[in-house]
Amino acid sequence: MGEGSDLNAKQNNDIIDSIFNNTLSKSNIFKDRNVLRNEYIPDNIQFRNAQMTSIAQITAPLLIGHKPSNILLYGKTGTGKTVVTKFVLKRLQERASNVGNQLDFAYVNARNASTEYRILVELASTLNIQLPFTGLSISEAFSRILQTIKEKKRMVVFTIDEIDFLVRNFEANILYELTRANENLPAPSFISLIGISNDLQFKEALDPRTLSSLNEEEIVFTPYTVEELQQILTQRAKLAFNENAINQSAINLCAALAGAEHGDARRAVDLLRVAAELAEREGASIIEDVHVRSATKSIEQDRVFEATRSLPLHAKIVLYTISRANEWPSTGSIYSQYSQFCKRLGIEQLTQRRISSILNELDTFGLISAPVISQGRLGRSKKIHLIALVDTVIAGLKEDNVIRQIIN
Template sequence: MLVSVDQIFDELLNRESLFINKRVLSHDYIPEILPHREAEIQKLAYILASALKGGKPSNVFMYGKTGTGKTAVAKYVLKKLIERGERLGLHFKYAYVNCRYRKTNYRVLVKICEEIGCRGLPETGLPADVIFDKIVKYIDERDQLVVIILDELDWLVKTSGDDILYQLTRINNELNKAQVSIIGITNDIKFKNYLDGRVLSSLSEESIVFRPYNSEQLYDILKQRAEMAFREGVVTEGALRLAAAYAGREHGDARRAIDLLRVAGEIAEREGASKILEEHIVKAVDEVDKDIIGATVRDLPLQEQLVLLAITVLKALGEQQITTGKVKNTYEKICTYLGYSPLSLRRLNDILSDLETLGIILAPVTSLGRYGRTKLISLEVDLKSLVKIFLEDSLYAAALSEFVGEEAIQKIVKAK
């Protein structure tokens, strides 16, 4: 029997929630203690400490896979620096920009302006150098140190080049009273290979590498968050261990572990359970995986989506050995069909590497004997999920229908 919306709301309001503070399970929550990141915190603190004596801290690059604590450590140490600065009468500020969602130079500069308090700029319309000049003027008028955090910086450089990064590394030459330092965050260890020599020489950066968490470390993180997020005794030991094991088995992603715990709590609450059990973690895995795949694919730049669509088409057609050449051929056909200009083979290979870094595909290089070497490409995510995501877009849906066929698509979508 179907239940009315009002009944659902009434049931939720009358039942005691398993949660006491769900916010601590969000990605942007920074706890007072960051377990198992003491060494990284210490290194960044030493680098930034020179600001307390009026010096300009070195620029910093932080490397590590998703969910290894890079952003949390950067924000945590800067928060402490600002607090100490206030007690000493020093003015510090930081601007945080996630370049994955601000992929153009203009939008990055506008976000920096907003973060430092220089507001009222249009999202489009002004030349980028005008926005940059406004940033310089605003910062210098306030005699302060500003640290600019460029999170997922590789997305900006790959999409829009490194001109803005070069300008930011040279910004101190235009400042008389204030100073700027940069913290670049990336999960691409080869990131510096994409930078022009002039940018590299201007950076003068120090590096901090974040290793993935292991299952025991993830358990400690989850235990800390569970004690803050849920009523006492709600989360079972088995559920914590299982969530840590799932996240540790892939690449030690603390964000994924925390997402699993949050979603498991939501599932347990919907089911009217009084405790979060291992079975709720198992159910959460399916939900979280679907959300992660969808968000990742939708956020990809256009050309990366087109390459992934080509791989999806080949897989849907039952292709057993997907090589770089086959992907290139299918990708070019899709580009022609949709009216886009295809990229070169070199850029296609770069995109395949990016998709592999994101965990969407595997693309090991294989020797074909006298025929040379190629990448053998396989999907690391569920074909059905990918097809459903591409069907959300009318253009991609039309391409799937053209190159795979409507009957085959429906068979994939309806498969259990």
């Protein structure tokens, strides 16, 4: 090793040290980063009084040991369903323990839990029942839970967030079981359910009995207006940032961008956080519009990267085919190129029909655009092109060992 590499090593260390030093030295921007995290529950939730009142009214009987109606909460993403529910239930839990009423609150996010069994494991652990991580059938796990509830006379409030995931992926058998459980539970024990969903169509997929039991009460969350988003962000910015570290115009821009499609507070808070991080990284002392604009790009890139990375294999091959095409190819020419890649990889190709539906999915994810264009006497065909940034798509594809073999 020569002198050059020593120098190089020193430079590396200097760079790394200076990054760490920056983080350790007091931030120009942040007073408290935690308040911008997704799990953070604000002390003051604005514009949701109606929903909070309803949840409080419906669940209040719990305080005197009565089973409340099951509740279904729904509304588009980022409308405050999770945060409002957690806020009210936390208060309820405090009051219940003040008056010496023992309630069990279980919360699970169906998407994170990802299997029906894991959802039951969550419920069981709230009740101090140890279920093995694998090995039991769903019905065995379920009957152990019910047995304990019965024997120990437990009163359980079970919140299932993103409940639509259950219906989409497992036919919701445990949902059926859960809604029926009370038939076999003698007083005072019960399971009361709170379901949260941002997908309305999931109701159509439920069998009528489960549905009518689950939505004994229904609470709707409407999207925020841009003005409401502004106020939510202003309040959050006061907690998150040093005084004068953000100008009002940057806040308004976050609100406007997050309200463009539907008033999505998650997107608004994400924009604020990423803009602040970008400002801090470049050593700025004020978050301005430029940082918000860069934040939208950076969030979009993350989204494209994640969406690409988690596609099934054949969708990845199709996407790669599209990313290499020069003009706007038709479905037919995508298909023949795709088939060649399959051959090279030694895997069996799907039918053209399946590829058509993959193209629709990629379109829905916003990765490609595939409008149908009339070609006069030749009929109609799709003209396909990539709309996501090609570099980001390729980066996402390269995460896959199989696809990496055909890239380059």
